Amino acid sequence: MSLSVVWNNEQEQFEISDSLIALLESILQKAGEAEGINSGExxxxxxxxxxxxxxxxxxxxxxxxxxVLSFAMNESAEDEPEIIYELEEGETLEDVPEVLGDIIISVPRAQEQALEYGHSLERELGFLFVHGFLHLLGYDHQDEASEAEMMSKQEHVLAQVGLTR
Incomplete structure (x- = not known):
């Protein structure tokens, strides 16, 4: 099993291309490798x-x-119902990918930030995606040290796929 992205487009301002999804999948693989995560959705x-x-x-x-917003599946609120997965005929638990969580990205906001920071929309979407992924793994940026750690990890992954500033 490997890391995978299941994506959905609920906005109409920007066409989501196959090449963008391939780039984000590559980012996910690199970020997963860096964090020792080799499977999940x-x-x-x-x-x-x-x-x-x-x-x-x-x-x-x-x-x-x-x-960007991230909702990790390994976090749960007190009143949150338990998620029960029903196996299909012939399916085993090993066939079911572990869902790491949801990442939601505002494309118009990403477009604004790409212009503001003077880089491509692909770089901004990649940055937001890896940022969201790190949040799914429990990283945060509430203080200077944790923000610096996250920024370093994000920039390292983006450099590996050629998305530098």
Whole structure:
């Protein structure tokens, strides 16, 4: 089994190309290798600013749009129902990929940030994706040291796939 991306496009402003998905899959492989994660599934959804604003308000209590949200499957809230997976006929537990979590990216926000930082949209989407992936693994950036650690890991992965500033 390997790391895989299952993606969904819920926005209409930007066409999600096969080459972009291939790039993000490559980023996922490199980030997984760096973290010692060699199997699992990441669900990625591209949304607009309105949708990410709703999700940010609902799940984080922050009433504004953001660029990326991550929801790790290994975290659970007290009142959250247990997830039960029903196996298909002939399927075994070894056939079921471990879902690491969901990453939601606002494409319009990524476009704005790419212009602001003077780099490509692909680089910005790659940055947001690896950033979200690290959050799924439990990394955070609440203080300078943890932010520096995350930034270093992100830049290392992006350099491996040629997405430098």
């Amino acid at each position: 990441v669900d990625l959804t591209f949304v607009d600013n309105e949708r990410i604003h709703e999700l940010n308000r609902e799940y984080r209590g922050i009433d504004r749009p953001t660029d």
